[in-house]
Amino acid sequence: MRGEDRMSGALFSYVDVEARIPAKHPLRAMRRLTGAALAELDPRFSALYEGIGRPSIPPERLLRASLLQLLYSVRSERQLVERLEFDMLFRWFVGLTIDEKVFDASTFSKNRDRLLTHEIAQEFLSSLIGLPEVKRLMSAEHFSVDGTMLKAWASMKSFRPKSQSSGEDPRNGSGAPPSPGRNGEADFRKTKRSNATHASTTDKDARLYRKGAGQESRLAYLGHALMENRNGLVAAAEATLATGTAEREAAAAFSQRLPKGATLGADKGYDAEAFVEGLKARGIEPHVAINGTVSKTGKARKTAVPPQVAASLRYAISQRLRKRIEEGFGWSKAVAGLTQVKVRGLDKVRAVFVFAMAAYNIVRLPKLLAPRGEVRPAT
DSSP states (O other), rough: OOOOOOSSSOOOOOOOHHHSOOOTTHHHHHHHHHHHHHHEEEHHHHHHSSSSSSSSOOHHHHHHHHHHHTTTTTOOHHHHHHHHHHHHHHHHHHHHOOSSSSOOHHHHHHHHHHHHHHHHHHHHHEEEEEEEHHHHSSSSSSSEEEEEEEEOOGGGGGEEEEEEEGGOOGTTTTOOOSSSSOOEEEOTTOOOTTTTTEEEETTTTEEEOOTTTSOOOEEEEEEEEEEEETTTOEEEEEEOOTTTHHHHHHHHHTTTTTTTTOOEEEEEGGHHHHHHHHHHTTTTTEEEEOOOOTTTTOOOOOOOOOHHHHTSSHHHHHHHHGGGGGHHHHHHHHHHSSSSSSOOHHHHHHHHHHHHHHHHHHHHHHHHHHHHOOOOOOO
């Protein structure tokens, strides 16, 4: 019998959103972990708000909504709010009832920018990895560190001389805007630009940076992560200005948290005498890839890694496992949208990057915490 195609809705509808979410949906475990981590931040949230006045959007809902934006690659706050209007899964995760009014996009953006600071993001990450069920998944001895370039939300045409008395031709794009219009033409050929003489008028903290030989220079920041080697979870994260020594400086700061006797794996960019000697002074075994770059004269670069360390089995294992840190960077760019950050200023970039690394952990944890099948005894 053919069913009837009714377009009119029922007069009354009783919908239990909780019953509509599958029991094995991964967001259930993510919501539980997020709620446990946010509960640890409750005193911090209370200190941020006044005791009187009109109630704002609950900070827990703001952060859960921001987390959804990363998990589902929602590119703007306006699209996120639109999705919350009709998506019951999103409503359930954030904590909105089926008939509750969704907050305005501009209100959400203003409240989120005020709440999601670098300190809150760091505390959220620390609270998450400090949960007992998460802590047992993480190694306390073996770690890896690496950095990644984050393209700044600024055009190369905004990179102009700091001093107006430089005498440069404004038509080459390094001085005044080259031509009227929304996107005027500019010729950068034979124009010498550096962070010492130029700065972006759009983002003062963005720096001209080139990731490697043969690649173009672009305005960027650097993101850094410390990964534990057992399950590849991010143990710490930070974002800094894009400089040639920022990766080693961030890694040295991360190493202050490691216990004596721990190992720290890294790529050949960290094979510098000052960095390796600093690790050894703190009792950390430097599992740094050897930079054997050969100069134009045919002489190989001298490594700072001790030969007995490089010949050990622990070193070989660290070098194999350290590459997993790229998975977190890849997820943050391909899914969370950090290929080019959509905020300006170092403080906001730090908050967004650290929160994205916490979101990566939340994505990984449901499978890591899932019960394993019991091994049946041989008969």
